Amino acid sequence: MVLPPQGIQSDQFVYHYDMPGQPIVFLAHSTLVPPGETVISRSQTEQLGQALAAIHAFFAPVYGPLTPDHFYAMDVEWKYNTEPGETESRLVIKQARPYPGRGQ
CATH class of the missing domain: 3.30.1070 (Cell Cycle; Chain A)
Incomplete structure (x- = not known):
């Protein structure tokens, strides 16, 4: 979302594409999906x-x-x-x- 409505949080992450195992580090999680889920899959x-x-x-x-x-x-x-x-x-x-x- 470019500008989500107030109170809506998007997934924010850093994807270390060039690192072994390609770790994903989440900075924030979306409020649009249940806790523990992500908006896009691995x-x-x-x-x-x-x-x-x-x-x-x-x-x-x-x-x-x-x-x-x-x-x-x-x-x-x-x-x-x-x-x-x-x-x-x-x-x-x-x-x-x-x-x-x-x-x-």
Whole structure:
């Protein structure tokens, strides 16, 4: 949710895609699902990680090599959508753009 109504909290997490075991660290949990549940599943998080890695790789030639002291962030808008008649949600990337500052 871009701007949830007052009192509504979204899941907020850091997904360590490049680390062994790909840990997910939750910063906040959604108030829209029962305690102990998450809005998106582990497999959806993995799918999102793969998509974000591909987007980052696509922009890499423009922003130079990725090194410990030179990186760039991406601002990516996405959603999981279930069309009428479908049983599985599919990932939709709405837009992706480099984040200003390029790690400076």
